[in-house]
Amino acid sequence: MIAEEVRKELIECIHFGLNNKNRSISLSMPHRLYATDEQSQLFEEATSKNTEYKTMIDDPIVSLLSNNIDSIIQGVKTRVNFIDLGPGYPVKSFIIIDELLKRSVNVKYYAVDVSPYFLDRAIFIAQQKDVNATKLERRFETLAPILNKDLTPKEIPRLIFLGLTFNNFPLEYIVSILAEITRSNDICLVCHQPSDGLSKHDLLEPYTGNKIKAFAFEPLRIAGISQDDVTYSPKLNKQVIETCFTTIHDVAWEGETIPKGTELVTAQSYRFPSNKVRDALKKEMVIKNEYIDEKTKITLIKLSGQRD
DSSP states (O other), rough: OHHHHHHHHHHHHHHHHHHHSSSSEEEEOOGSSSHHHHHHHHHHHTTTTOOIIIIIIIIHHHHHHHTTHHHHTTTHHHHHHHHEOSSSSSSHHHHHHHHHHHHTOOEEEEESSSSSHHHHHHHHHHHTTTTTEEESSSGGGGHHHHHHIIITTSSSSSEEEOOGGGGGGGGHHHHHHHHHHOOOOEEEEEEEETTTTOOOHHHHGGGGGGHHHHHHHHHHHTTTGGGGEEEEEEEEEEEEEEEEEEEEOEEEEEEEETTTEEEEEEEEOOOOOHHHHHHHHHHHHHEEEEEOTTTOEEEEEEEEBBBB
């Protein structure tokens, strides 16, 4: 989705919130965070180059993948279609793929993302490793028809990988998307961080600092709001981490006034209890294994589908 379309969406959301006199206006939809190359680059800065985020989220995922790789790829035989949902810079994905290649598995790689920047990065890395690669510039919600009907034959199993982007969607919503594209002979590997066992400080710390602030502000910049008009503070709203900007004075904007004290939420990351995540997955899929980092509670879950 191009930036102009996202800009119109954001403006409509803010107008709607103002018309309803909402003191907190949610602009959060994952695709709105990666509408431009600049946004994608800021995301990379905010994650891989952000010590708090890297320590609490990225590094534990890498360790879980590396330490459990034999169990994760158990069941993969001579060939597999690797479906990478939101690869970003696909370091984690290629921990799995590199091991498959070492074992002489024929891997065909599909990168699925709304960001052309990250798609090009993922395809470049795959081609450097002589892996047959295809990029799919689309939202996850639109993936099932093309993936199931046109691209990947039933006789070739798939390994579907979704990292912490799993937490960017309401639970039942993302589980239904995964169930629709995962067959009984597929492996689906998802990552999440639950709410249980972590303090509010632990949950919010990766979302503090100037790098994450710059990334989270981009939707407001696209909508025509200045950094001078807002202050940033991440919030834990029930079981949702919100990147929240609050207007510090009345803001003249698009023919209206955004009142002082209005909260503008640009991104949400859900943190559900572990048992709720398991229950939602069991309704639609089959849980094969679970791998947990005890310090950060980052969890990888290996699944298969319930349909052929």
